[in-house]
Structure formats: structure tokens, C-alpha cells
Amino acid sequence: MKIGERDFRSIWTEGDDVRVIDQTKLPHALEIVSLPGLDEAARAIADMWVRGAPLIGATAAYGMALALRRDASDASLANAYETLHATRPTAINLRWALDRVRHAVGKLPRQARAEAAWRLAAEICDEDVATNRQIGENGLALIETIARAKKPGEPVNVLTHCNAGWLATVDWGTATAPIYLAHDRGIAVHVYVDETRPRNQGAGLTAFELGNHGVPHTLVVDNAGGHLMQHGLVDLCIVGTDRTTAEGDVCNKIGTYLKALAAADNGVPFYAALPASTVDWTVRDGVAEIPIEQRGGEEVSHVLGMNDHGVVERVRISPETTPVANYAFDVTPARLVTGLITERGVCDASAIGLAGLFPELARRRA
Numbered sequence: 001m002k003i004g005e006r007d008f009r010s011i012w013t014e015g016d017d018v019r020v021i022d023q024t025k026l027p028h029a030l031e032i033v034s035l036p037g038l039d040e041a042a043r044a045i046a047d048m049w050v051r052g053a054p055l056i057g058a059t060a061a062y063g064m065a066l067a068l069r070r071d072a073s074d075a076s077l078a079n080a081y082e083t084l085h086a087t088r089p090t091a092i093n094l095r096w097a098l099d100r101v102r103h104a105v106g107k108l109p110r111q112a113r114a115e116a117a118w119r120l121a122a123e124i125c126d127e128d129v130a131t132n133r134q135i136g137e138n139g140l141a142l143i144e145t146i147a148r149a150k151k152p153g154e155p156v157n158v159l160t161h162c163n164a165g166w167l168a169t170v171d172w173g174t175a176t177a178p179i180y181l182a183h184d185r186g187i188a189v190h191v192y193v194d195e196t197r198p199r200n201q202g203a204g205l206t207a208f209e210l211g212n213h214g215v216p217h218t219l220v221v222d223n224a225g226g227h228l229m230q231h232g233l234v235d236l237c238i239v240g241t242d243r244t245t246a247e248g249d250v251c252n253k254i255g256t257y258l259k260a261l262a263a264a265d266n267g268v269p270f271y272a273a274l275p276a277s278t279v280d281w282t283v284r285d286g287v288a289e290i291p292i293e294q295r296g297g298e299e300v301s302h303v304l305g306m307n308d309h310g311v312v313e314r315v316r317i318s319p320e321t322t323p324v325a326n327y328a329f330d331v332t333p334a335r336l337v338t339g340l341i342t343e344r345g346v347c348d349a350s351a352i353g354l355a356g357l358f359p360e361l362a363r364r365r366a
């Protein structure tokens, strides 16, 4: 998608170089960084220069290729897998991409491994773009249905949480793909963007994306969603997910569950948009089984922003001695999810719904 006049993907290659946007600097600065090796790829994921489940997977795939370029031995392959796998615990696309690369290259002679991993990483990126575009088409139908019941020019109001936009994927985003397509096809759409404390992916990334694409949007504090829904200001919620269980529970950025509760109480449809690579077919009960990342307390006790002199500053907002907990994700049980928007269509958030769309994947892991 566009930043200013220039088309971007969130990860790309130039010659032998892997490049990403350092998302910790957005929206205040656009900094592009190279990932020369495994350590930098792992650091980019752990320190959230790149983030969002599909982009974490794509970066990890390139991380494997970079490691194999330096050393294509079995030990290096195993070390790259473990190093990248340890970066972040919740998004299942990480394991999905690592498994895919290890499976594809592990059986090859050493001299063929780096090149094969590089090609596969590129394939994973291209597939992600096509998949998200298809998620967009499938989700667009939901927006169109709501738009038909509106007065001419009245927008469809969508609420989203965190950033499940193109910056969280390779392009298009998952939750944002239907929104971008609706906007591009002349359907009036307006997005309520949750700021998404503590790291403010909504304020810093989703608002940045939507603004660059010209999609009307309004930034709201995380706690505003319930109020907006009570007053009929939200037509539907669309969020992303880091891991969806085989039964349709959705694990996403902390606070998603509260939006789903408010949506259920107010009769607002609540959808999660995801590629099949975000389904963990081995997990049934999301609350009991999905590992929830806990991050450093300084993300909660401090905020980062640009002051009126154009300087980016980090300031403390709590007393120095206040204990802090920082749970990065929560689980929304399937019963609160109206449906799952996937590349193969929209289904119920249930084992039957998912198996109906992805019978071969559901069967393999049953």
C-alpha cells in the first residue's frame, strides 16, 4: 500500500538484502532497515521493528534463509529455527513459517538450502499478499450488505483494534483488506481506530495506514468502544488474530476480548479476519492453551510520543515504584465471534465452520 506517493510492502528484498520498515519509529519517522543475518531478523521480531502475525512469519522465513546463507549445516538450521521461534510466543504464523522452511530445506543437500529457503520466503510473502487480498474480497461482502441499508453517502462504521493492517502483513492487512477494498470501490466507510495501549499500534500504525490511503477514520481511546456501540455508532467490528483455535477462539491484542463483550451486549457483529496460517489446529481451548506474551513493564509505565518541538520522547506516566503487568494478548471465546473472514470465505467461529472451509488442514491435525 502507499506511504505518500510510494508503494510499499512491509518486507521486501533488494538484491541479497532483506529490508523492512522499522515500525517502532512510525508514525513519526519512516526508517528502512536491512536485516543482514539471523541475529538481526530475530531482533527485528523480538523488538517489534516488525510485528503482526503474518509479517512475523514472513520475516522469520527470511531469517532462516539468511542463517543458511552463512552456514547451511543441520546444526545451523536447528539453531536458526530455535532462535527465531524464541522471539515471540503468541503468533502461530511464526511456527507455521519456520516449519514450512525447515520441512522444505531440511531434506535438500546443503549447497541447495540457502537458495531454496530464500525462494520459499519470497513465496510466503507473495502468497500472503494474495491471501489478504482474497480476505478483503470476502469481507467486502459484509460491508456491502451493511452499506445497502444505509442512506446514500452515510458511511459504514467499522471499529478495529490494534493494527491488523498492511504493516502487520506483507500487504493489504487482514482486518483492513475489506476496508481498503470498500473504500477503493466507492463505498463510504469510516473506521474507529482503538489507540491500543500500551504500544499504541492503533494510534501509530493503523491511523498512519488509513491516513495514507485516504480512508476516513477517527482515533479513540481503548475504552471508548463500549460507549460507541451503545450509541449505535459502530456497524461492525473487524479485528485480526495472532492465533485462532480449531474451535474458533480468537487470540488477539490485549483488549480485543472487551470489544467482543461490548459488541455482543449491543448486537454489533464482531468478525476476526485471518489467513489459514493463523489457525493452530492443535489447540482447542484458547484461554487454557494459548501462551500469552508478557512484555516489559516500561511499555505500560511509559509512553512514547513526539513533543511540540518535533522531538520523540519517552515519558513516565506512573510512580517509579508502581508494579506493572503487561499482558500483550487476550482470548475472545468463539461464542463472542460472529464469524471468521478467511481467504476461502466467511465461516462460523467453530470447529465445523473452520473444517468446512479447510477440510484438508482440519483433518491433518485431528
Ligand SMILES: CSC[C@@H](O)[C@@H](O)C(=O)COP(=O)(O)O
Residues within 6 Å of the ligand: 051, 052, 053, 054, 091, 161, 162, 163, 164, 165, 168, 169, 173, 174, 175, 201, 239, 240, 241, 242, 252, 253, 328
Ligand atoms: C494481521 S495481524 C493480526 C494480529 O497480529 C494483530 O492484530 C496484533 O495483535 C498484532 O500484535 P503485535 O503485538 O503488534 O504483533
